[in-house]
Amino acid sequence: MALRTDMVDLGSLRLTSxxxxxxxxxxxxxxxxxxxxxxxxxxxxxxxxxxISRTTGEGYALRLRFATQLAGPCMRCLEPAGAxxxxxxxxxxxxxxxEELESPYVTGGVLDLVAWAHDALVLCLPATVxxxxxxxxxxxxxxxxxxxxxxxxxxxxxxxxxxxxxxELRLELERPDGV
Numbered sequence: 001m002a003l004r005t006d007m008v009d010l011g012s013l014r015l016t017s018x019x020x021x022x023x024x025x026x027x028x029x030x031x032x033x034x035x036x037x038x039x040x041x042x043x044x045x046x047x048x049x050x051x052i053s054r055t056t057g058e059g060y061a062l063r064l065r066f067a068t069q070l071a072g073p074c075m076r077c078l079e080p081a082g083a084x085x086x087x088x089x090x091x092x093x094x095x096x097x098x099e100e101l102e103s104p105y106v107t108g109g110v111l112d113l114v115a116w117a118h119d120a121l122v123l124c125l126p127a128t129v130x131x132x133x134x135x136x137x138x139x140x141x142x143x144x145x146x147x148x149x150x151x152x153x154x155x156x157x158x159x160x161x162x163x164x165x166x167x168e169l170r171l172e173l174e175r176p177d178g179v
Contacts, residue, residue: 008050010093011109015054023050027117032070032125039072039129041121042082048117059094062103062111064120075128076137077145083129089120 005025013021026045031038051063065088074081093106105116136146141155159167 006112006114008052008111008113009109010052010060010106010111013052015052015060017054017056020051020053023052024048025050025113027114029068029114029118029121031072032118032122034072034125034129035075037073037075039070042069042071046117048113050113055092055094057094057096058109059092059097059101060106062091062093062106062116064089064091064113064116066117068121070125070129072129074131074135076130076135077147078138079131079145079147081129081131083126085121085124087117087120087124089116089123091116 005023005027008023008025015021024047026047028045029041031040033039046066046068048064048066051065053061055061067084067086070083070085072081073079091103091105092101093103093111094101105112105119131147138144139146139149139153139155144153146153
């Protein structure tokens with residue numbers, strides 16, 4: 001396993017324009033919070049592959065790849081769930097060439113690998129983390145797990161509160177025949 005790396009000094013690689021290098025490293029990623037719930041990376045350290053290419057001047061083209069598993073509660077039923085995540089992120093750091101070509105992860109020729117890996121992970125998260133694709137979730141009335149309760153779970157509908165006063169009316173109807 002590669003050594004844990006938080007920062008990479010790009011200048012120490014001594015790359016010339018057009019030259020590239022591949023580095024294998026490990027990073028420790030902090031849990032991610034989604035919708036008020038914490039989702040942790042299920043590995044103590046994630047193995048990452050970093051491809052670094054030197055561009056003209058003081059610039060670099062960077063590519064980060066790794067795969068991991070996210071673990072936390074299902075977004076529908078709150079049971080344990082997980083989601084496989086495949087990250088393939090790219091950055092350009094070309095100082096002095098405009099804001100859009102300056103990477104926020106490279107400062108003074110040093111790459112903040114942990115911050116980039118964390119942000120790349122967040123950008124690759126699925127819209128929902130589910131325990132299974134057909135998760136039915138929780139009953140909005142009683143909170144029962146609809147996966148376990150089955151299709152027969154139901155509640156009688158509550159009367160509409162806007163009509164509550166009408167239920168208090170007692171009408172006495174007089175019949176046309178006088179009875």
